[in-house]
Amino acid sequence: MRGRAPAGTRRGVGPLWYEGSMATTPEPDPTAAPADGGLRERAEAHLRALAGDSARLREDQWTAIHALVADRRRALVVQRTGWGKSAVYFVATALLRAGGAGPTVIVSPLLALMRNQISAAERAGIRARTVNSANTTDWQAVYADVEAGLVDVLLVSPERLNNPEFRDRVLPELAAGAGLVVIDEAHCVSDWGHDFRPDYRRIRSLLLDLPDGVPVLATTATANERVTRDVAEQLRAGADRDETLVLRGPLDRESLHLSVVDLPEPTDRLAWLAEQLPRIPGSGIVYALTVAAAEETARFLAEQGMPVRSYTGQTDPDERRAAEDDLLGDRVKALVATSALGMGFDKPDLGFVVHLGAPSSPISYYQQVGRAGRGVERAEVVLLPGREDTRIWEYFASLSFPPEETVRRTIDALAQEGGPLSVARLETRVDLRRSRLEQMLKVLDVDGAVRRVRGGWEATGRAWSYDAERYEAVAKARETEQRAMLDYISLDACRMEFLRRQLDDPEATACGRCDNCTGRTWETGVDPGRRDAAAAHLDRPGVVVEPRRQWPTGMDTLGVSLSGRIKPELQAAPGRALGRFTDIGWGNELRALLAEDAPEAPVGDHVLQGLVRVLASWDWERRPVGAVAMPSLTRPRMINDLAGRLCSLGRLTPVGSLDYRSPEGPGPRRHNSAMRLAQVHGALVPGDGLAEAMADLQAATPGPVLLIDDHTDTGWSLTVGAAILRGLGAPAVLPLTLATTGG
Structure with missing residues (x-):
């Protein structure tokens, strides 16, 4: 393996490796007899090729390399960023390949990380290739190069591990022929960790299929004792030999x-x-x-x-x-x-x-x-x-694993179908946003309850139990972390020591x-x-609200005969919101104004003037001539008053409002697109006199109308409302809301 040292060093930090500085350790005693048939000397030589002539292996680096190459063990390295974890697997790769082993398979979570790893490998003379969502056209050539022995390191994104073709055709061959398996950023394996990713749990399947004696290395800089124990235990999947070797080091960063x-x-x-x-x-x-x-x-x-x-x-x-x-x-x-x-x-x-x-x-x-x-x-x-x-933390915490009833409904829906269901069609049966539904399916896949196949997902029929105790414990662990972060903010002691203790650094x-x-x-x-x-x-108002242009898949399942593209003559035009709930400026005011426990009252002058400025800066093709209010069960006074005041200030005609078919409205808010659309499609109707008022307006002063609401989330209320108004003769409908969810 050939490589070149980096162009230079920085004062006080030693030679650079691509992960950061490589601190030196004392020179080995030149009079000592070589151990392990000169393995350390060869490892040091490979390191010098990677990091420069003055580089020396740390003792824990050597311990990990020896465990992987000489003992073919499974090891977990928990060391600070910049310590040189990547040097361990690149040096081990060079040694194993020189001994005739197959390529190293690195499971790597991010494209940016893969790019850096490939660049480092190239500098070291290691032939590295990758399989990820950004290079699909290269996959077949990469597989051919692996089979031909032309690849030393194959980087794989965790998502690929459950791609049906990759899982069924490529993965078994990789597992059978791998010389070393590396799990980078291994804290992602553990749902106790701060950055749990369900796709990482599929690594267990890879480990179970490995032939005996294939070494495994997991690395991370951010794992406390609980996460370390969990990852170490998962690394033992399929192994019948020693316990996982765990190497933890101090986590101070002196710079x-x-x-x-x-x-x-x-x-x-x-x-x-x-x-x-x-x-x-x-x-x-x-x-x-x-x-x-x-x-x-x-x-x-x-x-x-x-x-x-x-x-x-x-x-x-x-x-x-x-x-x-x-x-x-x-x-x-x-x-x-x-x-x-x-x-x-x-x-x-x-x-x-x-x-x-x-x-x-x-x-x-x-x-x-x-x-x-x-x-x-x-x-x-x-x-x-x-x-x-803390409000933003609460939002992300709400995306945790769903309650048992929702999970069971998902498994039952797949079982009853008798064949694959796409996520889009599953949305018509399970009230979860798509991102949360997909994450839940990945967890169930790892647990063996469902399986991803061509065309979607299917139930496996295997028994599955809802681990409520674990999910509750994980949620409590998250709450503990949040309290610790607040403690860090108000801390009057050493901040680095506090962070290191959170990571159980002894x-x-x-x-x-x-x-x-x-x-x-x-x-x-x-x-x-x-x-x-x-x-x-921060006081600058206005966020574009893009209109929906496509009906969700599978609406017929919910008794709604809508499919395909929304007809242009029924579409809303691009709308505007005063701001996002997540904005730094308007966000705080909008969250307080529209909170569940906020009083139902007209908006204040600051908010009203903000909307006036939104209207003044709106680059519409034609100025609106009238305004229609959306119905509301919680804020009817606010929305109707707002529509009236905007009409007065903007010299618009108040056309009226939409209404709900029944006093109950659309019912409890649904969270995914299909179910929310089914709700509002059956609930929204023209209000009393709206059809006549719209006809009179368009006869007298034809033009677009504003459709005014308090906030938009999925966008389907505004979409259905706009379609109704277009059907009543409005040439264009311009949605205008106080807030929009997102970001």
Whole structure:
């Protein structure tokens, strides 16, 4: 295996490996007799090819490599970011391949991480290929190269493990011929972990199919004792030999300087960012809790003249790659990102990580701040907590594993079908949002209750029990993590020691670097002009509400004869919302205004003037001539008053309102598209006199009408309402809501 050392080293941190600095250990005694037939010497030689002539294996690195290569064991390495976990599996790969073993299979969770791993392998002379959702056209060629022995490392996304073709045709051959299996970011295996991913649980099937003697390595930087025990136990699947070897090391990061800056108002936090980021050396990451917050913050910083880009799970893949390259090349000061930029992004000289809002877990926080300071002596880590953080945590907590009744209904629906059901058709039988339904199916697949096949999912008929005790315990563990994060924010002791203790690091001690240890804190005052600019930015109203253009699949199952594309003559036009519930600026006010326990009353002047500004900036093709109110069982006064006031201010004709067919309305709110559409399709009707008023309006002053509601979630109420109004003669319907869910 040939490779070249990195171009240089940084003062005080030693030679660089692609994961970060590789600290040196004392030279082995040159007079000692070689152990294991010179295995360590060959391992050291491979490491020098990877990381430079001065690199030496850490003792735990050597212990792991020896266990994998000489003893063919299963090992779990829990070490801090930048410690050199990837060096273990690349050196082990080189040694195993030299001995005639098959290729290493690495299960890797993110495309960014795969890109870095392939790049590192190439520098080391290791032939690496990948199979993931972004290179489907290359799969057959990759499989052929593996069979021909032309691949040393195959990186596989966990989602591929249950792709029917991959699972049934490719995976058995890989398992039979693998020389080493590596599970990167192994904390994702455990539902106790902060970043559990159901697809990772499928690794158990891979392990069960491995021939005896194939070594397995799992690596992570973020696992407490409970997660470590869980992962170690799962690694033993199919093994009949030794217990999993667990190697845990201290988790201090000597370059990180942790601080908390408590600024109560969003305007102050944005102004602080714009003022302080240019003063921090280097480039870095600003993390936000939601897509909306990341995009909003990036726009403000760009308006303030700072070169930044947003990076979220909704960013186009090519744009994400370009954004990563811009940060790596120091062409931007920062990426303003959600957790989509996390595991796998490697920039050794990242100078700072700032959080605009606190993650719900100190373990997750530790992982994200670990992006910084791998190859520099000092990196700033700043947390700017927000009052809205706990509400955002509550939302994500609501996406936990569904109750037993819902799970049973899903299994029964699949069993009764007698054949595969797509997720879209399953939605007509189970009231879960698609993302949550898919996640539940993945868990049930791992548990053996269902199976993914061509055409969808099917029940296996195997007995399955709902582990309520475990699910409840996991939920309580999440609540404990949230309380710990609040404790971190108000902490008056060492912050790094606190994070290390959350990860059960037995060597945790005061770092001597954080704000509490040193007494040095950030300036909290901001320039009044900058604060005014932030306030103006956050007060800027208006979010586009895209119309629905396609009816959900399988509506006939619910007795609704709608399918395919929504006819253009029935579609709504693109609408507007004053803001998102997740916005930094309008979000807090809208959440309070529309909370379940909020009083039912007309909106205040600030909200009304915000909607007026939305209307003033709306780039419609034709100005609306009238307004129609949506019906509401909880806020009829608010919506009807709002429609009337907007008509008065905008010189529009009040046309009337839609109504519900029965006093009960559509019934309890359904959460997925199909069931929500079935509800509102059968419930919405024109209100008294609406048809006549619409005909009179279009005869006198033909033009579009506004359709006014308090908020939109799935979008189907507005879609059905717009179709009714189009049927009554409206040439266009422009939805206008106070709030929209999302981001």
